[in-house]
Amino acid sequence: MDKNVSLETLLAAPKNIEINGNTYSLQAYLWRNLMPGEDTKDGLQALVKLVAEGQESFPSEVNAIYLWVIKEQEVWQTEFLTEERTAPEKNQLEKLAVGGPNWTGEVTVVVEIYTTNNDKYLLQSPNQKIHKVF
Amino acid sequence: MAIRINENQNTPIISNNETQSPQQTQQTQTTTHSAINERPDSGRDSRLQGQFSQSRTNIDAQRVLGQINQGLNNPTNTDDYRPIRNASVSNIPMAADVVDRRLSNLVSNRPARNMPATADLVSRSNSPREATKTISLSAQPNSQIRDLQSVSSTIDVADDVNISQVKVNIDIAHTYQGDLVVKLRSPEGKEVTLHNRTGGSADNLVFEANPADFNGLSSKGAWSVVVEDKANQDTGTFKSWNLSITGEPKNVPPPTGGTITKTATPNAAVKDNQTTTSFIDITDEGQIENLKVNLDIAHTYQGDLVVKLKSPSGKEVVLHNKTGGSTDNLQLDLDRTEFANEPVKGRWTLTVEDTARQDEGVLKSWGLALKTKGTTPPPPPPPPQQGREVVVAVFDGGVDYNHTDLDGNMWVNRREVAGDGIDNDNNGVVDDVFGINTSNNTGDPFKGSGTDHGTHVAGIIAAEDNGTGTTGVAAKSNVKIMSVGGMYDGAGTRDLLDNFEAGVNYVVKMKEQGVNVRVINCSFAKIYDDPASQARWNAALDKLAAADIMLVASGGNTGRNVNDLNRFPNNARQPNILTVAALDTTGGKLASFSSFGDRVVELAAPGEKILSTVPGNKYEEFDGTSMAAPHVAAAASILFSKYPTMTAVQAREIILSTVELDPDLEGKVSTKGKLDIAAAVAKADAMFGA
Numbered sequence: 092m093d094k095n096v097s098l099e100t101l102l103a104a105p106k107n108i109e110i111n112g113n114t115y116s117l118q119a120y121l122w123r124n125l126m127p128g129e130d131t132k133d134g135l136q137a138l139v140k141l142v143a144e145g146q147e148s149f150p151s152e153v154n155a156i157y158l159w160v161i162k163e164q165e166v167w168q169t170e171f172l173t174e175e176r177t178a179p180e181k182n183q184l185e186k187l188a189v190g191g192p193n194w195t196g197e198v199t200v201v202v203e204i205y206t207t208n209n210d211k212y213l214l215q216s217p218n219q220k221i222h223k224v225f
Numbered sequence: 226m227a228i229r230i231n232e233n234q235n236t237p238i239i240s241n242n243e244t245q246s247p248q249q250t251q252q253t254q255t256t257t258h259s260a261i262n263e264r265p266d267s268g269r270d271s272r273l274q275g276q277f278s279q280s281r282t283n284i285d286a287q288r289v290l291g292q293i294n295q296g297l298n299n300p301t302n303t304d305d306y307r308p309i310r311n312a313s314v315s316n317i318p319m320a321a322d323v324v325d326r327r328l329s330n331l332v333s334n335r336p337a338r339n340m341p342a343t344a345d346l347v348s349r350s351n352s353p354r355e356a357t358k359t360i361s362l363s364a365q366p367n368s369q370i371r372d373l374q375s376v377s378s379t380i381d382v383a384d385d386v387n388i389s390q391v392k393v394n395i396d397i398a399h400t401y402q403g404d405l406v407v408k409l410r411s412p413e414g415k416e417v418t419l420h421n422r423t424g425g426s427a428d429n430l431v432f433e434a435n436p437a438d439f440n441g442l443s444s445k446g447a448w449s450v451v452v453e454d455k456a457n458q459d460t461g462t463f464k465s466w467n468l469s470i471t472g473e474p475k476n477v478p479p480p481t482g483g484t485i486t487k488t489a490t491p492n493a494a495v496k497d498n499q500t501t502t503s504f505i506d507i508t509d510e511g512q513i514e515n516l517k518v519n520l521d522i523a524h525t526y527q528g529d530l531v532v533k534l535k536s537p538s539g540k541e542v543v544l545h546n547k548t549g550g551s552t553d554n555l556q557l558d559l560d561r562t563e564f565a566n567e568p569v570k571g572r573w574t575l576t577v578e579d580t581a582r583q584d585e586g587v588l589k590s591w592g593l594a595l596k597t598k599g600t601t602p603p604p605p606p607p608p609p610q611q612g613r614e615v616v617v618a619v620f621d622g623g624v625d626y627n628h629t630d631l632d633g634n635m636w637v638n639r640r641e642v643a644g645d646g647i648d649n650d651n652n653g654v655v656d657d658v659f660g661i662n663t664s665n666n667t668g669d670p671f672k673g674s675g676t677d678h679g680t681h682v683a684g685i686i687a688a689e690d691n692g693t694g695t696t697g698v699a700a701k702s703n704v705k706i707m708s709v710g711g712m713y714d715g716a717g718t719r720d721l722l723d724n725f726e727a728g729v730n731y732v733v734k735m736k737e738q739g740v741n742v743r744v745i746n747c748s749f750a751k752i753y754d755d756p757a758s759q760a761r762w763n764a765a766l767d768k769l770a771a772a773d774i775m776l777v778a779s780g781g782n783t784g785r786n787v788n789d790l791n792r793f794p795n796n797a798r799q800p801n802i803l804t805v806a807a808l809d810t811t812g813g814k815l816a817s818f819s820s821f822g823d824r825v826v827e828l829a830a831p832g833e834k835i836l837s838t839v840p841g842n843k844y845e846e847f848d849g850t851s852m853a854a855p856h857v858a859a860a861a862s863i864l865f866s867k868y869p870t871m872t873a874v875q876a877r878e879i880i881l882s883t884v885e886l887d888p889d890l891e892g893k894v895s896t897k898g899k900l901d902i903a904a905a906v907a908k909a910d911a912m913f914g915a
Contacts, residue, residue, distance in 0.1 A: 122784075122818045124783065124818070126851055127622070127678060128721045128749035128750055129750055129751065129781065129782065136783075136784060136818070138817045179889060196414070224782045224818045224848045224849040225681075225847050225849035
């Protein structure tokens, strides 16, 4: 994976976008698993939900692969796991990424979404707290 | 407007240093961090129905607060058993805020936090009328600053003022200012950058900053300075820093108090190369203004002895340290200022260590005279606990058995004499008064790592209903905590499994000796793929099942399906095991971090923003399935206390058959539901009641 996207571009991403008449927004939950004994290490994990606002189901033409988590000048760039997940709401697409750095504090989450026409867009969710979970 | 990506147009800012697990279909890279490989989750696709933050209405908040009040004020109300209504469960933010405010009011006279070792009180200047107050504290971390790493230093501010001004002075020795980023972080987590890689190649970084960003916030708690070195080659030392906070005090000082005196006459043997321990329990409230301690030890060689005094909050001071040579006996009468501002209430511990051979003696007596700044009215007596005493063994880091919200609900081994260095009950462990430390087979569980975690878990189960702090789910039942600590210690020589086996052997032996151990809580998880280890786990778990002891385990925090993993003890199949997922703050959705799996996780329970006890008479909110499991352990203990003949298998079936079904949990947990303690008790009443 080598997505060469500048920090300025990432931070300029909007908080919602309109694609083919549908508006999309981003929700994110970030955490580090500090449960004693756990094998999964304690690196950053990110659960991200793309929301198709006002829709009954999430359009099949839209998907997401790349994730950037930004803490000031540092960036964790990764791809989402490919395992299928079922979001809690039908108008959401849920993606999980694991194995990030041992950060704390707040970060900005940026996701690249793409359409079946191979159009690509960035979407951000700023000021996301990294939770410590036991 | 959407931003289209032109990937070739921008200068790359992200370097390629990715490390990728071959099992993972995920690529990752960071600028300064290597990726952390994770075990693959081979579980099949499953729904994750947790939801992110949801707004709630005032009506909801008022309803829940009403239920909390009802639960607190009416101990006979069976609705108390519903987890959402327990005061320790702040799982509705608005309601939780109110609970927190209640807590703040209830514990406004809680002891000040301990000062970290690096922090020295420099001065305090109060205006005559307390209109404003300036708190000035400093720390000398003298920490090495290495390339591409960060160091931090913390100052704990005990005073609470509404901040009107913050001044911070930084002293860093370094050979390149331009490498450094320096940040100040408040107790509430607000972070301000004080220096951001300016100054180029200039040496050292000594400056004063007056950030206004903290104005209006509260001063109380841990303040941190973080120094990051962002480049190679040049290094340095974070020498010291000073924090000066000015603001209006929030709390009125307590009234002038009196002097509390108490003595103990243990007449306990002081033996060669052993430590003798004696306790004095103080029930009065207040903060120490001055402490006097006296002691009388008969001994034939003073130079053998190290004598220490530990306060209820854990502060330890050496009173005598192998001085005096061959002089006989040791009689001290000392003024110790180190304990100023410490709370008087709780267990004071005197230890006498004989560090050499040949000469022995007797700790005849010792006493404390505690002059207090003020006393507060005693808390109301707790309502009488109901049912037979049930012991819940917390397999974890050790529990702070001196915590004022736990000390009354700790199991006490009546067959053991504290501090006499003898295995009085002949169970293989010396002085195991509150439990065992599994990593070293000693009777001091409150040592080693994970004590915050273990103390928090214990509080969720059994924090006292005493008008202070929080209240455990099973506080109204006759439930006691046995600390089976040291579970995460012994690295290099012992594994979690070794410690678990030691813990199982201990609780089963104690049960054979008549201790009513019915439940153990295991808020941990580890994968064991090798058959030999799996066999050992199953043998230990079979032993628990044969002893009719229920095991409640946390489901894990991977956010993924764990159906097909060999995680122990969570995924084991013995009929006495319950595995628990975590609900989010809405109480109706799986928490985003919670592991799930409808073949190995049975039910869900509250697991976000759970307020409970932590060491040093403090309280914190934790998230995790580690916090969900003890809700279920507490529920089981309530059943066992009310119906002592109920078996672990029966209790498990009752809890699982009475869950509150929730469509969001379908495909996530085998019951498709969440813990409903009131329904479980009602079903037990129907099955076992007269």
